[in-house]
Amino acid sequence: xxxxxxxxxxxxxxxxxxxxxxxxxxxxxxxxxxxxxxxxxxxxxxxxxxxxxxxxxxxxxxxxxxxxxxxxxxxxxxxxxxxxxxxxxxxxxxxxxxxxxxxxxxxxxxxxxxxxxxxxxxxxxxxxxxxxxxxxxx
Numbered sequence: 001x002x003x004x005x006x007x008x009x010x011x012x013x014x015x016x017x018x019x020x021x022x023x024x025x026x027x028x029x030x031x032x033x034x035x036x037x038x039x040x041x042x043x044x045x046x047x048x049x050x051x052x053x054x055x056x057x058x059x060x061x062x063x064x065x066x067x068x069x070x071x072x073x074x075x076x077x078x079x080x081x082x083x084x085x086x087x088x089x090x091x092x093x094x095x096x097x098x099x100x101x102x103x104x105x106x107x108x109x110x111x112x113x114x115x116x117x118x119x120x121x122x123x124x125x126x127x128x129x130x131x132x133x134x135x136x137x138x
Contacts, residue, residue: 006093007067013090014069018057018076019083028055066095070113073097078117106136 001009020028031051033039041048061069066087073085081100088094097103103110108124128135 007070008065010063010065011089011091011093012063014061014064014066015088015090016059016061016069016073016076017086017088018080019086020052020055021080021083024055028052066093067113070095074112074114074117077103078120109135 028048028051029039032041032044032048035047035051036044038044061072064072066089069087073087077083077085077097077100081104084097084099086094086096098107098110104120104124108121108128110121112118112121127133
């Protein structure tokens with residue numbers, strides 16, 4: 001399956017998740033420590049996952065493609081630049097996006113999906129070119 005086919009095929013359900021902010025991660029770590037006495041989330045993974053899920057934002061898109069999901073997700077990524085948006089297809093497919101901040105810093109050649117995203121990345125690419133910077137994956 002080509003990239004274009006993968007991105008444009010309709011999937012029954014795509015779950016979009018936004019990772020917690022650093023402030024919320026602090027709350028998750030504190031609650032986990034209070035419940036377990038440990039700061040290692042591998043010690044009691046089920047408890048960590050349970051607490052984490054209580055604080056994670058997620059929603060479902062029905063009968064969407066990954067491209068449509070990326071268009072929907074990009075404004076969320078831009079408005080929460082230090083958090084990551086992941087997409088989980090009901091067919092066991094997955095896209096894990098880097099944070100918007102990291103994309104601007106290191107991966108500015110990655111595809112964008114909205115006019116606002118394209119505008120931001122065009123400015124970033126021009127900045128990088130003027131400074132002689134190369135994207136991390138080039």
